[in-house]
Amino acid sequence: MELSESVQKGFQMLADPRSFDSNAFTLLLRAAFQSLLDAQADEAVLAAATYILEAGKHRADKSTLSTYLEDCKFDRERIELFCTEYQNNKNSLEILLGSIGRSLPHITDVSWRLEYQIKTNQLHRMYRPAYLVTLSVQNTDSPSYPEISFSCSMEQLQDLVGKLKDASKSLERATQL
């Protein structure tokens, strides 16, 4: 039997009691067999997942869900079960959906270095402090984590910090409105 590396890795996850306890293991195993052997089950699971995503995307409330499920001829008990499960997972779902999408490179951290410049081969007796600032950036497009580094004098850093503080204060004021 030849299985790709990713499939092997995924399958080996089932062995880990930390990832899936015995209950979850049983359920998953059954679901796997069912989705293979029972075409209808497979279709149903897919449809349910799609519906959940759409409901999450549009931030459906309980009454919207109930109405739709009633239209689909779900009985009272199943509607309750569905809504409870949805409620339990709502927050995680919204976080997941909110994190999907393109955005500008996102600054995650900053590191700095203070140095005292003494001389270069072009210029002796410099004697001035300088900062080296590195911004850690996360890109949604690529999994890479590029960094942006630049040098600045003390005055320039004061300018930079001043502007960031202005942005911060503006943000505070805006959230209080």
Added chain:
Amino acid sequence: MLLELSEEHKEHLAFLPQVDSAGKLNVSSDTVQHGVEGLTYLLTESSKLMISELDFQDSVFVLGFSEELNKLLLQLYLDNRKEIRTILSELAPSLPSYHNLEWRLDVQLASRSLRQQIKPAVTIKLHLNQNGDHNTKVLQTDPATLLHLVQQLEQALEEMKTNHCRRVVRNIK
């Protein structure tokens, strides 16, 4: 600290006293070029090493010029020293340097995958200079990270005021 002028340099500079006040030069273009190069070397090396007035005068003295010419050269050195040093500092291996920062507050209201959001963000345009090229980078961050950035960089600024840094600045001259 005296400037060491090689024989070649002295030769190049030797043509300077021959330039008459009317500015007419009766010499070959080679000689003129060498003279200019010699003068350039004299000024840039002096500026680079930041030699004192007295040392400059002594260094130039070996060329055997007139009192007037020596004074002229000294004045030339003092007048242009700062600018020459600024230009020389730009020749050093350098990273992009900070030029300016523009910011904008945004609130994301919805996306293709999630409606009815209120997601505040700060969009930043960072202006950097490198070797004369102006570079801009557009970045974004969230309110929490923004506060973190401000805090970290304020600490960086505070470092210069510590005793340790003050001592270093005082003692390395």
